[in-house]
Amino acid sequence: TMSGEQEPRSYYVGVDVGTGSVRAALVDQxxxxxxxxxQPIKRWEPQFNHHEQSSEDIWDACCVVTKNLRETCWDxxxxxxxLPDFLSWKATGVTARSLCSLVCKWTYSAEKGWDDSFWKMIGLEDFVADNYNKIGNQVLPPGTSLGxxxxPEAAKELGLRPGVPVAASLIDAHAGGLGVIGADVRGHGLICEGQPVTSRLAVICGTSSCHMGISKDPIFVPGVWGPYFSAMVPGFWLNEGGQSVTGKLIDHLVQGHPAFPELQAKATARCQSIYAYLNSHLDLIKKAEPVGFxxxxxxxxxxxxxNRSPLADLTLKGMVTGLKLSQDLDDLAILYLATVQAIAFGTRFIIEAMETAGHSISTLFLCGGLSKNPLFVQMHADITGMSVVLSQEVESVLVGAAILGACASGDFTSVQYYDKKYQVFLKLVEHQKEYSAIMSGD
Incomplete structure (x- = not known):
């Protein structure tokens, strides 16, 4: 509260709807x-493997977090x-769709628009009627001001003033990708300084993971979505790989293990998260060699x-080989480590497919919940042999910000070890396909 003519400062609110919660951040210029x-959001499981959420409940949660910040059937x-376009409609009353959502999820072409024949082919030609009114005939690039x-109604619910500009949205992973991929790395002595932004792969790792790479010209990568023009970074083509469960898989294997109650009790006693406890427990078990061994x-x-990428095979199942009779905390920790490594091998598998098709990737930029886990980050560095860069601002989906540092391992012995494990990793899926061929044979 200084007197005199002071320039008013602008602040921005970023809202991220995740699987379990809505998060919001106040960001300066x-x-x-x-x-x-x-704020947590409600989830229902009406039957096994069917998950439902309420968009109204999500909007209410958006209102709660934004207010908290401010105090700090076809026919x-x-x-x-x-969801992102539903939320911007709730906020502004404008039914415009974001180019990002329509290009990545709705078969919309940035150059050609909607394709009538597709909707007719799948029996939804009603959507073509009235100039595509139901699915959107005003399509705006992310960041465009809406209406x-x-x-007044939304402003009241959000605890903000009417007329505050609202931008056309991005899908959460794409916002995370945008938040990290253009990060300013100058002055940190990183390998990627001076390399083109197309050499970076943004990995947004949460319940599931997305691998975002951009290129000047369109590159078709088998088993990887895209290329999508201007869907994440204006003027660049986006390729989007993914792993359908990552954080969820780690939770699933850890929570289903007989030693989980013991792990929970010990982590609680130390006021640590279960994963921080597991990481320190792995350091206790390891002998002279690195923990990965x-x-x-x-x-x-x-x-x-x-498998989402690069095999695009939804019939594939999980495999674990090397199980023993013992079920103690050591075994849980080692299964956890093997799972984290498997996810990193999956990332390497996606990168190799992208590079075969013409991408040239040298640095991983990690963000999302799992990027807060040092073991997860280290394994990605060791297994891909690439530098891994983390943002100073951990919540990259909410804000793209300065890069703090890199953690990469050039440990020659470990790279050789991981090359061997990667060969086993590729054999696993080969064998799984053989089993299925035997079972479906005559």
Missing amino acids: RGVLLAFAD KAGHFFD SGLT LTVDLHVWPDFHG
Whole structure:
């Protein structure tokens, strides 16, 4: 509260809807995160493997987090939205769709628009009617200001003033990719300084993982989505690989292990998260060699929920080979390590497919929940043999910000070891396909 003519400072609110919660951040003009709030969202499982959420409940959670920050049936449907566009409509009353959602999820072409024949082919030609009104005939690039900003009603619910500008949205992973891929790395002595932005792969790792690479010209990568023009970074083509469960898989294997109650009790007693406890427990078990060597005879194929990239095979299942009779905390920790490694091998598998098709990738930029786990980050560095860069601002999905540092391992012996484990990793899926051929044979 200084007197005199002081320039009013602008602040921005980023909202990220995750699987389990809505998060919001207040960011200043330099991209620094000033305040953070989160709110859980309701989930229902009406039957096994069917997960439902309520968009109204998600909007309510958006209102709660934004307010907290500030204190710190076809015929009946009018419109079909992806969640990001539903939220911007709730905020502004504008039914415009984000180019990002439509290009990546709805078969929309940035150059040619909608394809009538596709909707007719799948029996949804109603969508073509009335100039595509139900699925969107106004398509705007992410970041474009919508209408006249917040409606009075939305402003009241969010605890903000009417007319605050609202931008056309991005899909969460794409926002994370945008948040890290253009990070300013000058002055940190990183290998990627001076290399083109197309040599970076943004890996957004949470419940599932996305691998975002951009290129000047379109590159078709088998088993990897895209190329999508301007879907994440304006003027660049986006390729998007993914692993359908990553954080969820680690939780699944750890929580299903007989030693899990013991792990929970010990972690609670030390006021640590279970993963921080497991990471320190692995350091206790390891002998003279690096921690990664503990899985010399335990290998995991991580597609418990099918393969998104680069095999695009939803029939694939998970595999673990090397199980023993013992079920103590050491075994849980080593299974956890093997799972983290399997996810990193999956990333390497995706990178190799992208490079074969014409990408040239040299640095991984990690963000999302799993990037807060040092073991997860280290294994990605060791197994891909690439530098891994982390943002100073951990919540990259909420804000792209300055890069703090890199952790990469040029450990020659470990790279050789991981090359061998990677050969086993590739054999696992080959064998799984052989089993399935035997079972479906005559």
